[in-house]
Amino acid sequence: MSRTDMKRTLVLALCALALLAATLVSGRAGAAELLIISYHDIRDDIARKGDPDQYAVSTQNFAAHLDWLAGHGYRPVALDDVIAASRGERPLPDKAVLLTFDDGLRSVHTHAFPLLRAYGYPALVAVVTDWVDLPPHRQIDYGPRMFTGDDFLTWDQLREMQASGLVEVASHSHDLHHGVNANPQGNSTPAAVTRIFDPERQRYESEAEYLARIRDDLSTSASLIERELGHRPRAMVWPYAAYNSQVNAIADALGMTVTFDLEGRSQAITAGMHGNGLHGLARLLLFDNPGIDDLAYELRHDEQLEGMRALQIDLDYVYDADAAQMERNLDALIERVKQIGPNHVFLQAFADPDGNGSADALYFPNRHLPLRADLFNRVAWQLRTRAGVKVFAWLPVLGYELPDARLRGSLAIESSNPAETFRLDPFQPEARRIIAEVYEDLAASSYFEGLLFHDDALLREDELADAAPSTPAARTQALIDFTLELRDAAGKWRPKLQTVRNLFAAPVLQPESEAWFAQRLDAFNAAYDYTAVMAMPWMEGSARPQAWLDRLVKEVWRHPGAPERTVFELQTVDWNTGRPIPADLLKAQVRRLQAQGVRHLAWYPDNFIDDVPPMSDAREAISARSFPYLEP
Structure with a gap:
């Protein structure tokens, strides 16, 4: 190489280094x-x-x-x-x-x-x-x-x-540095985000009244600061x-x-x-x-290493037509959660008294379904302030039994299986609008920190053939996109919501079954903060529950990033027999899952009325505390 060539090469190298340095500085x-x-x-x-x-x-x-x-x-x-x-x-x-x-x-x-x-x-x-x-x-x-x-x-x-x-x-x-009346039960929540409930007129502030109140307050504050400090x-x-x-x-x-x-x-x-x-x-x-x-x-400390411990709780257990009994139920729930010490609660926001998986009514004021009781806001706030947990609102994605029979029929997915959960057609604009408004109404009326999308968000390969995308992956993505629209609808009133979505185990263990569910773990982990895999061997009819769970963990771990985003949600009841899963077996499952690297755990249901699983065992199994046992 000649001196000229060497000089040219050196100059080019120095230019490249300078460009790289500039890029790094610019990136910072x-x-x-x-x-x-x-x-x-x-x-x-x-x-x-x-x-x-x-x-x-x-x-x-x-x-x-x-x-x-x-x-x-x-x-x-x-x-x-x-x-x-x-x-x-x-x-x-x-x-x-x-x-x-x-x-x-x-x-x-x-x-x-x-x-x-x-x-x-x-x-x-x-x-x-x-x-x-x-x-x-x-x-x-x-x-x-x-x-x-x-x-x-x-x-x-x-x-x-x-x-x-x-x-x-x-x-x-x-x-605005105080609480205001947030519901008929008299709970007080932050003035800046609460539609005030007027007990005399039995009504909430309208959206226009609420925004006018906030605008007046902020305008007054800004004007005073400008008057006194010059800007x-x-x-x-x-x-x-x-x-x-x-x-x-x-x-x-x-x-x-x-x-x-x-x-x-x-x-x-x-x-x-x-x-x-x-x-x-x-x-x-x-x-x-x-x-x-x-x-x-x-x-x-790395916040990403902190594990989730969640109880999924039916608000139907709290509800009672007798207001006094409902208060006792609420106290029992709060005390149990406080004693067990999880860090999350997935709280049902819909009423499903017939247990068919779809919403017959809702536990918050809304535009489209009956109000069974104005209860979600009260319970969510009590859990947050008295039990110290993060509350995620648990709602269906498609399963809403609209009271208007004609509208319900015109928007429904026609399933070949009469036992299938009732669902609205997400490819009809009217259905999408109604469901999005349900999520918006929930967020406008309640304080919570995340959303759990119910397991009703599925689409069989023989359903909506004319409207749905033709491939399983495209149907999976279409439902994901819809849930993110629902997150954004709620986000109008509740910012930075975290998201969790239930996933059946079958698409993990048998990937080809995506065609039957329109669900896939890697797609969920890319879209949501967490995926709650239903680690429920008895629901799946397994004769060897522990071996089934071991296989599920192995299959989940095949997906990059799965430990950070996957919640293993256990069942506490064998719905085939109606009997609780023995507490010792639950604790053994938790220990084995943790030994295999599982970071996030939940279970369903948590029956605070009948103390199932027993509180002492629940505290040992799913508490988020470093020392979960009662102090001597």
């Missing part, structure tokens, strides 16, 4: 990871653990957090940096961190602000404008005690912190992280194009995000006065 700039930490009160007099105010952090621990973050390469950023990165104007640094303080407590000025100045950390302070400069005669029930004006920031203090260049003020609403807020921090796409649109229109929640701990900030609004940014909520060991654990 386009998708920088942002950690956001949520603080509330910073005080000196906080118990090391178990303080009555679980969201308070001691001044000593807060200073230690700042020191640890600085020492481990985290780079503080302001809201302005996040917005600029989302517009592609300048990239965020590696390990960017944004600090936020909610509720506008006085300690932000007296305790946090001096440390922010010392460490050079910017912060976003979200204030409830109705609480700023709180008059002497008013008190706010803040949980551990009543708070007065001495506990909240003043406008002068906010002006001082803003003038430092370190603090930007966001809205935390004007007066309108750019961010809205929703109280209790409770929001939906409709109220985010209101915030957008008022100039608050950045909103936050409390799910997760970080997210990628990419150029171009700001055009769609920086909504629902994840934050790590600190509670129980964490030290640096606790903070390090929260930032380092």
Whole structure:
């Protein structure tokens, strides 16, 4: 090779390296990871653990957090940096961190602000404008005690912190930091996402009334901040992280194009995000006065390795025509779930008293089916707040027995098997509209964190030959696409919903049976957060249940990524005999599945009325606690 050729080769190589480096830098700039930490009160007099105010952090621990973050390469950023990165104007640094303080407590000025100045950390302070400069005669029930004006920031203090260049003020609403009446039973849920129930008029707020109330509140808050601080807020921090796409649109229109929640701990900030609004940014909520060991654990542990433990529960067991008995049933359910300690409950939102697998009525106000009882919202909220679990609403995909016989007949799938679950035809626009509105109505009336799509979402090869796609894979995908439409319909009122879909075991064990079900594991794992495989050997008529389960696990593991997304859902009753599966056998199944690498487990049914499976055995088998047994 000549010198000229060598020089040319070297130049080309250097150019290639420069291009690669530029690409890597551009990639980092386009998708920088942002950690956001949520603080509330910073005080000196906080118990090391178990303080009555679980969201308070001691001044000593807060200073230690700042020191640890600085020492481990985290780079503080302001809201302005996040917005600029989302517009592609300048990239965020590696390990960017944004600090936020909610509720506008006085300690932000007296305790946090001096440390922010010392460490050079910017912060976003979200204030409830109705609480700023709180008059002497008013008190706010803040949980551990009543708070007065001495506990909240003043406008002068906010002006001082803003003038430092370190603090930007966001809205935390004007007066939405409280609960409102959410149902006829008198439960209180977050004001920003609840259609208020009026017991005197026996009606809920209309959608228009609800949105007008939120718009008035946010407009008042933004105007007060502008009047007192000289500019309108750019961010809205929703109280209790409770929001939906409709109220985010209101915030957008008022100039608050950045909103936050409390799910997760970080997210990628990419150029171009700001055009769609920086909504629902994840934050790590600190509670129980964490030290640096606790903070390090929260930032380092892999959330994907956490296993699901779920009970699938029939709301039909809670319902009773006698209101007093229904309350006793609800108390029994909450106590059982609390004692067992799962981390998820799949809660039935439809009434199926005849047990045929389709919905005769619903447990929430809606436009299309009878309301058996306005019950789902109450039970879901009690499970979340009293038992501490995530609630997934369990609904049919196609199985709705519409009360209008003519309409029901015209939209139904005609099955050659009279024992088949009644289903509506998903290829008829009218049926799709009705079902989507059912999901939207559920989300408008209730608080939940995910959806479980029922096992009625199947399509036989001899059904709807003229309307359905011709190949099994295409029919499978058509039903998947429809369920995602239903998720989006519910997502209008409940953002970031996780999804689980029931899958029969046959398509796993006999892939050719996709033709008979329009279901396939790899397609489900690609579409949903989790696939709940019905690991139910007695339902499948197996004479050797454990060998059947072993084979099921082996077949599931053939699919890439299956351990992260597959829930093995066991049966607790042999429906052929009507007898419960012995508790020792259930526990042995759980242990064997775990030994084979199964991460996510559920079972159905969980009979809290008759204590089946027995609570002590259930706690041992399916608790999400590291130590599931009763304390001595």
